[in-house]
Amino acid sequence: xxxxxxxxxxxCKSFGAVQASANxxxxxxxxxxxxxxxxxxxxxxxxxxxxxxxxxxxxxxILFNSVDISSxxxxxxxxxxxxxxxxxxSVFDNLSVAENxxxxxxxxxxxxxxxxxxxxxxxxxxxxxxxxxxxVDLIDKADRSAGxxxxxxxxxxxxGMALVGKPELLMLDEPMAGLGAGGTVELMKLIRQLKxxxxxxxxxxxxxxxxxxxxxxxxIVYGACIASGSPEEIRGNPEVQQAYxxxx
Amino acid sequence: MIESPSSxxxxxxxxTAGALFLAALPVAATWSGDVxxxxxxxxxxxxxxxxxxxDLLIGYGGLISLGHAAFVGIGGYVTGILYVHGFEGEPxxxxxxxTDNALVVWPLAVLVAAGFALxxxxxxxxxxxxxxxxxxxxxxxxxxYFAVGLEKYGGDDxxxxxxxxxxxxxxxxxxxQFYYVCLFCLALFLILxxxxxxxxxxxxxxxxxGNMRRILTLGIPGRRYQLVCFMIGGAGxxxxxxxxxxxxxxxxxxxxxxxxxxxxxxxxxxxxxGSLFGPVLGAAVYLLLEEILAxxxxxxxxYLGPILILVVLFAKHGLFGVLTGRED
Amino acid sequence: xxxFAEQIxxxxxxxxxxxxxxxxxxxxxxxxKVINLAHGSFYMIxxxxxxxxxxxxxxxxxxxxxxxxxxxISGMVVELIVLRELYQRDHLDQVLATFGLIFFFNExxxxxxxxxxxFMDVPTWLQGNIEIxxxxxxxxxxxxxxxxxxxxxxxxxxxxxxxxxxxxxxAGASNRRMVSALGVNIKLLYTLVFGLGTxxxxxxxxxxxPIFAVESGMGESILILTFVVIVIGGIGSVKGAVIGxxxxxxxxxxxxxxxxxxxxxFLSSSVADGVGASLASMSIxxxxxxxLILRPKGLFPSHD
Numbered sequence: 001x002x003x004x005x006x007x008x009x010x011x012c013k014s015f016g017a018v019q020a021s022a023n024x025x026x027x028x029x030x031x032x033x034x035x036x037x038x039x040x041x042x043x044x045x046x047x048x049x050x051x052x053x054x055x056x057x058x059x060x061x062i063l064f065n066s067v068d069i070s071s072x073x074x075x076x077x078x079x080x081x082x083x084x085x086x087x088x089x090s091v092f093d094n095l096s097v098a099e100n101x102x103x104x105x106x107x108x109x110x111x112x113x114x115x116x117x118x119x120x121x122x123x124x125x126x127x128x129x130x131x132x133x134x135x136v137d138l139i140d141k142a143d144r145s146a147g148x149x150x151x152x153x154x155x156x157x158x159x160g161m162a163l164v165g166k167p168e169l170l171m172l173d174e175p176m177a178g179l180g181a182g183g184t185v186e187l188m189k190l191i192r193q194l195k196x197x198x199x200x201x202x203x204x205x206x207x208x209x210x211x212x213x214x215x216x217x218x219x220i221v222y223g224a225c226i227a228s229g230s231p232e233e234i235r236g237n238p239e240v241q242q243a244y245x246x247x248x
Numbered sequence: 249m250i251e252s253p254s255s256x257x258x259x260x261x262x263x264t265a266g267a268l269f270l271a272a273l274p275v276a277a278t279w280s281g282d283v284x285x286x287x288x289x290x291x292x293x294x295x296x297x298x299x300x301x302x303d304l305l306i307g308y309g310g311l312i313s314l315g316h317a318a319f320v321g322i323g324g325y326v327t328g329i330l331y332v333h334g335f336e337g338e339p340x341x342x343x344x345x346x347t348d349n350a351l352v353v354w355p356l357a358v359l360v361a362a363g364f365a366l367x368x369x370x371x372x373x374x375x376x377x378x379x380x381x382x383x384x385x386x387x388x389x390x391x392x393y394f395a396v397g398l399e400k401y402g403g404d405d406x407x408x409x410x411x412x413x414x415x416x417x418x419x420x421x422x423x424x425q426f427y428y429v430c431l432f433c434l435a436l437f438l439i440l441x442x443x444x445x446x447x448x449x450x451x452x453x454x455x456x457x458g459n460m461r462r463i464l465t466l467g468i469p470g471r472r473y474q475l476v477c478f479m480i481g482g483a484g485x486x487x488x489x490x491x492x493x494x495x496x497x498x499x500x501x502x503x504x505x506x507x508x509x510x511x512x513x514x515x516x517x518x519x520x521x522g523s524l525f526g527p528v529l530g531a532a533v534y535l536l537l538e539e540i541l542a543x544x545x546x547x548x549x550x551y552l553g554p555i556l557i558l559v560v561l562f563a564k565h566g567l568f569g570v571l572t573g574r575e576d
Numbered sequence: 577x578x579x580f581a582e583q584i585x586x587x588x589x590x591x592x593x594x595x596x597x598x599x600x601x602x603x604x605x606x607x608x609k610v611i612n613l614a615h616g617s618f619y620m621i622x623x624x625x626x627x628x629x630x631x632x633x634x635x636x637x638x639x640x641x642x643x644x645x646x647x648x649i650s651g652m653v654v655e656l657i658v659l660r661e662l663y664q665r666d667h668l669d670q671v672l673a674t675f676g677l678i679f680f681f682n683e684x685x686x687x688x689x690x691x692x693x694x695f696m697d698v699p700t701w702l703q704g705n706i707e708i709x710x711x712x713x714x715x716x717x718x719x720x721x722x723x724x725x726x727x728x729x730x731x732x733x734x735x736x737x738x739x740x741x742x743x744x745x746x747a748g749a750s751n752r753r754m755v756s757a758l759g760v761n762i763k764l765l766y767t768l769v770f771g772l773g774t775x776x777x778x779x780x781x782x783x784x785x786p787i788f789a790v791e792s793g794m795g796e797s798i799l800i801l802t803f804v805v806i807v808i809g810g811i812g813s814v815k816g817a818v819i820g821x822x823x824x825x826x827x828x829x830x831x832x833x834x835x836x837x838x839x840x841x842f843l844s845s846s847v848a849d850g851v852g853a854s855l856a857s858m859s860i861x862x863x864x865x866x867x868l869i870l871r872p873k874g875l876f877p878s879h880d
Contacts, residue, residue, distance in 0.1 A: 377667065381671060382804075383807060386803055386807065393857035513671065548683075550680055554680055556679065560673040560676070
């Protein structure tokens, strides 16, 4: 039997008459890059928000490492090993790049009720900050205000911050959105490097990116998973072509 | 909050100059005979303490509290009630005797204020934004009416103290000594808070103020940090209240009135939000402006109001920001 | 029983006043996302202008009209000069600037009308008492206030549910972006909504004139009650303002009337009066805390 890190079972969530997820089930194998694709409005971001705990499901369950986490608040899911980046980049604009990264490092390093020593003098920050910033090419901009970064740089910072927590499962919500061609190539390189170290759940619009990176693909239509399989299987699936690829 | 080297140098100069000024003021005032300046500046220092504690909430914690006067009032009432019970020899709630020993009263004022901040904060922090402002205001007004209803402790008329607290080795009744004790408290609080805002706790706090959603997805329960911040701010205001009760030798519900909360907020913004030292300057300018305008016209509020609006509209970082050349 | 019915009427009357205050303010909060501490100032302006014009002309109706005009127009002027600059600012700036407005208006009334409170007589045609039911004698003026309030509520209901402007306003309270996407002149809409809100506050002020003293700073105590109403009802919800205002009016009035008596059942009468009075003045805040614990966004949260 395959080693599943994430199993979503019969997840339902509706906003009034709109069903954002309709009896949704799919499973993600450990150390895979698993892509969620689907036409616009298929409810992909809503699914990510349910997985991360920002939205509560109406029914159904989410198993992470075989533990039911569906009633956990956001921070407990993060502590359990579920990291994410946002579709619309979300960093701390009021802090410097280094402080952003330091926060991410400190988040995984015990409690923060320490009132006297400078945050950047914490042992874990001293140890990891430089490497964490270098990994996403931001070491030169450490003292810059994060609010002043370009869109691509913010995205790099955000992915870098998600990596610091060493999540077992990293959810990337449309990471390529708004990036130019150069930025996309850079980020694809980074995601490939991460493969093998962690599982990645990739929500992405750009089909070239998805087919270049993913090991498995699940197709979401109207909040339900209509097919799961390898890129070849998905490419050959008539239902998928009809519902989604057929449009192109 | 990223400072260029030149602005942090200017800040150092400004803070040093301010510290020297406050340290030397009583000496100069005694020498020139303007003794009233000592009590005026004692007031400035005490309000500065309260304003700095509010700046911690607003400028760093992102918690726009319009009920900060409640904690000033609680500090004042703890001082007043303990004093009365000590004076009359009647045990409080039939359990403890009152006291006028500052080493007991002041820490107690701080603790009780922090305790109230814990309760009010944990209720208010269930909300955010506009709700939070109105709710902190409403809770403060509730305590105001509670104080008005405290017939045993003077009700509406307030509670006179017949002398200041006693502090072993010092005579707080002496305005000069009291001035330096207040200055010491302010300096201590400023040192503690400036360490705090750059500590791990402070980093989380500033992060939560800027982007709460992101803090939560980092796995940090940000609201709890804000609650602790709310308590620390309340504690600082409690100390200010105890000092204010000592200075005026009088405690009344007006200490808790919401206009006091508003004035503290004005001091913070006037001086410079999120700068800790700025609110000290803000308190000084506000109280002196009030004093000076009142010399020329009894309708000074008609001038102060528009001045405030202009400051809000045109001076984003307050006086401290203008003087240190801080920019975003 | 008679006493109870009388207190219910008193509570209704306070609730109606609070409704007039909060209906406008909740829309200002909900649509413009502006926190306005100076709303009480327009209540005060309404009371002062109403009292002055009534005294000069001898006609209470003229006083009411003048109060409505003064409050509405000064509201729109303030919106144009100050508030408009604050829409894009954070709440802190809004709090401070409107706090400055309070200083200004309070002092302005002192300059114009002096420090002494004005007293406004109940107009002759509304003087006296009326026996509503056996044993329950109630002042005609207070019934008039309740009636005017109900009428205003009906008019507002008509405005919001039957007219185009009302629909735009309601849409604005629940989804600001939607309204601008529909091509509505937002600036004009904002000025009108603000003016409507201050006009209602002015109405509340002039109606309160013969009941309370008209004095500088009279707007602040009612302002804070209004905040409590809005927090309980939910920001931006007119329905919430109605329910919240009636709840606060009744709880406050009944609490003050009956809590001391209740405590007398098991405490000595002097202690009971003290505890009861304290608790009564805190009762609405306790109500607010309870609502918050159960529903942090109020009873009728508007969707955003």
